[in-house]
Amino acid sequence: MPGGISTAVVGIVDSPEALKAARRLTAKEVDFLEWRADFLGTGIVESKIPWIVTARHPAEGGQNAMSPAARREALLEMLPSAALVDVEIRSLRGMDAVLGEARKAGVGVIASFHDFQKTPPASRLEDLVKQASDAGADVLKIATRTDSPGDVARLLNLLERSPLPLAVMGMGRLGMASRVMLAAAGSVLNYGWLHRPNVTGQWSARELRGVLTALRA
Numbered sequence: 001m002p003g004g005i006s007t008a009v010v011g012i013v014d015s016p017e018a019l020k021a022a023r024r025l026t027a028k029e030v031d032f033l034e035w036r037a038d039f040l041g042t043g044i045v046e047s048k049i050p051w052i053v054t055a056r057h058p059a060e061g062g063q064n065a066m067s068p069a070a071r072r073e074a075l076l077e078m079l080p081s082a083a084l085v086d087v088e089i090r091s092l093r094g095m096d097a098v099l100g101e102a103r104k105a106g107v108g109v110i111a112s113f114h115d116f117q118k119t120p121p122a123s124r125l126e127d128l129v130k131q132a133s134d135a136g137a138d139v140l141k142i143a144t145r146t147d148s149p150g151d152v153a154r155l156l157n158l159l160e161r162s163p164l165p166l167a168v169m170g171m172g173r174l175g176m177a178s179r180v181m182l183a184a185a186g187s188v189l190n191y192g193w194l195h196r197p198n199v200t201g202q203w204s205a206r207e208l209r210g211v212l213t214a215l216r217a
Contacts, residue, residue, distance in 0.1 A: 007183055007212060008032055010052060010191045011205040014039040018195040025049060025194075030205050032083065034191065037074040038062040050083035052110065052189075057088045060114040061199070068094050079107055084139075086110040089128060092135045099136070110189070111137035116171065116199065119144040119151035125158045132164055139165045139188060146170030146201070152178045159185050167191075175201015179208070184215050 008031035013022050019040070022033050027049055035044050037055040044051060055071040056062030066074070068091065075085055075098045085102050087095045089111050102109050111132035119125075125142065132140040140162070146152050155168050159182060167189035170178030179201065183190040190212070192205030203211070 007187065008189050009205055009209045009212065010034050010189050011049075011194045012036065012191055012198075013194060014198060015195050016040075018193070019045070021194040022047070022049075025205075029209055030192075032189070034086070035078065035081075036063075037078065038064055038066050038071075042074050042077045044078050044081045046081075051078075051081055052084040052086055053078040053082040054086035054110075054112075057091055059090070060088050060112070061116065072098060076101060079105055082107050084108040084110055086112050086141065088112050088114070089131050089135075092131070103136075108138040109136065110139045110141050110167070111135055112141040113143070115144045117145055119146055119154055119170075122154055122157065125154060129158070129162050129164055129166075137164070139167055141167040141189065143169045143171060143191075143199075145172040146174040146178045147172045148174070152181065155182060156185055159187060171199045171201040173201075175199075176203060179203060180211055180215070183208075183212055 010032045011022055011030040012034050013019050014036040032052050033049050034052040055066055055074040058065050079101055085107050113128050129140055152174055159166050159168050165188045168182045168187045192203045192208040194205055
């Protein structure tokens with residue numbers, strides 16, 4: 001797996017305040033930083049902590065209504081600074097140039113899916129794994145709303161069965177609990193806020209690191 005990630009903590013850089021917080025972090029506190037170009041543009045800064053770069057689709061939480069072309073150009077511009085690039089499954093077909101350049105540069109590819117309303121049925125989740133695998137992604141990231149034990153159980157079951165490395169997390173009522181359970185069960189990337197949460201159910205990156213460290217003790 002690119003970057004050797006294993007139950008890694010990711011700090012989300014989605015505001016000037018989050019960037020200030022990121023500058024104070026050390027590699028002992030987070031494993032990766034995620035640069036959200038839909039919030040901050042492409043002026044990515046140098047960091048000793050590896051960058052995940054993304055320009056989120058508006059239908060999956062992206063800001064500023066970036067067009068497909070603008071998102072594609074943003075990702076291409078940021079690839080030289082990236083360890084990993086995140087492209088939504090819905091956008092993969094239009095991002096061939098990004099995927100090709102990422103592979104040439106040795107940048108890992110995260111295929112992602114976000115559902116802020118529900119956790120889809122198992123058949124849909126399994127289809128996401130197939131789509132990501134067929135596209136040659138290195139990791140599939142799934143973030144869904146988890147309001148019931150059944151929602152969490154579906155994600156845990158997918159994590160156990162998937163042949164592709166998964167970064168899986170919940171939002172909503174059981175979001176915080178699900179994130180700890182899924183990380184403990186092997187979710188390879190686990191996201192936390194640096195300034196303030198932008199969805200319900202998120203831990204701060206520092207809190208998440210502390211919880212996961214305690215679990216490993």
